[in-house]
Amino acid sequence: MRKDEKADIELDRDYEAIRQIPPALDEGSERKKSPSASSSFARGRTGSIMVGGARGNRGEGAGANRRGKGEASYRDKGAKRRSRGRRAKMKEAVYRQSEEDVLLISKATGCCKSRGGLVFALLLAFVLGAGAGLGGGYYLWGWERPYMVDLKAVEVPGWVTQDFIRKNIFSRPDVSRKRVNNIVIHYVANPGSTARKNRDYFDSLADQDPQSGKASASSHFIVGLEGEVIQCVPITEIAYANAPRNEDTVSIEVCHPDDTGKFNDATYKSLVNLTAWLCRELKLAPKDVIRHYDVNGKECPRYFVKNQDAWKQFLKDVKDAMP
Numbered sequence: 001m002r003k004d005e006k007a008d009i010e011l012d013r014d015y016e017a018i019r020q021i022p023p024a025l026d027e028g029s030e031r032k033k034s035p036s037a038s039s040s041f042a043r044g045r046t047g048s049i050m051v052g053g054a055r056g057n058r059g060e061g062a063g064a065n066r067r068g069k070g071e072a073s074y075r076d077k078g079a080k081r082r083s084r085g086r087r088a089k090m091k092e093a094v095y096r097q098s099e100e101d102v103l104l105i106s107k108a109t110g111c112c113k114s115r116g117g118l119v120f121a122l123l124l125a126f127v128l129g130a131g132a133g134l135g136g137g138y139y140l141w142g143w144e145r146p147y148m149v150d151l152k153a154v155e156v157p158g159w160v161t162q163d164f165i166r167k168n169i170f171s172r173p174d175v176s177r178k179r180v181n182n183i184v185i186h187y188v189a190n191p192g193s194t195a196r197k198n199r200d201y202f203d204s205l206a207d208q209d210p211q212s213g214k215a216s217a218s219s220h221f222i223v224g225l226e227g228e229v230i231q232c233v234p235i236t237e238i239a240y241a242n243a244p245r246n247e248d249t250v251s252i253e254v255c256h257p258d259d260t261g262k263f264n265d266a267t268y269k270s271l272v273n274l275t276a277w278l279c280r281e282l283k284l285a286p287k288d289v290i291r292h293y294d295v296n297g298k299e300c301p302r303y304f305v306k307n308q309d310a311w312k313q314f315l316k317d318v319k320d321a322m323p
């Protein structure tokens with residue numbers, strides 16, 4: 001068919017070449033064009049005939065085309081016209097056929113029917129809604145991931161002395177919690193003071209006048225100058241050390257010999273062990289160990305705030321101390 005068309009175009013070109021002035025020939029060209037107009041009319045007629053049995057006519061059209069091919073080689077204008085008519089017929093048949101196919105596909109998918117469209121839209125809305133619901137649920141679930149630690153079941157090792165301070169509004173408010181997200185390291189900011197002295201100070205705050213008392217402080221653990229560890233407040237309760245993060249943190253106060261805030265070796269070793277043990281028990285990682293400074297910007301613990309490398313080394317030592 002393409003070859004045939006090419007022959008047609010060539011014929012037209014030849015004619016165009018001849019079709020220079022004189023005007024008499026120009027008229028001829030109009031006559032040459034007219035058959036195509038009549039063929040388009042024929043196309044319309046055949047089209048209306050085709051509607052009934054496009055499938056059968058399709059083969060007939062193809063046959064006609066084969067015949068048209070042979071006839072066209074004679075370059076007889078009349079034959080050419082008939083050939084064009086047949087080609088038009090065939091095109092029309094193919095067109096009708098593809099139209100029928102589209103209709104069949106439409107029927108099968110139901111996408112062009114109004115009711116089918118509604119069902120499809122509802123289905124799409126349902127799928128999208130379910131997806132959004134699942135996504136949102138997953139997001140929320142991920143945000144509030146289940147907490148697997150039972151704080152009440154955590155038992156301190158033998159090297160930790162439990163000596164809880166009295167319940168009072170200034171240092172042990174008796175507020176329970178079920179979750180710990182961070183471990184916060186402090187320094188006592190009182191050079192040379194012992195763990196016992198600091199523990200007793202927290203306990204003494206209970207003696208303040210409830211109306212006029214102003215001092216409020218405490219810590220879950222204190223690590224002393226000789227490496228001793230005293231627990232002042234159960235980890236199931238909040239202590240007053242990490243505001244505004246008292247709700248979900250465990251605090252460790254650390255004693256130091258001088259104003260630099262650097263811990264001695266015994267204290268440091270105990271602090272590493274205590275922090276590593278807490279990480280294990282509370283299912284936390286070294287990255288969950290933070291400084292008081294990281295909570296509210298206070299210069300505490302001083303040595304680890306002023307010496308970033310020492311802080312990083314401490315976290316590394318904690319990691320190494322975890323089995």
Ligand SMILES: [Zn+2]
Pocket residue numbers: 185186187292298300301
């Ligand atoms: Zn602090």
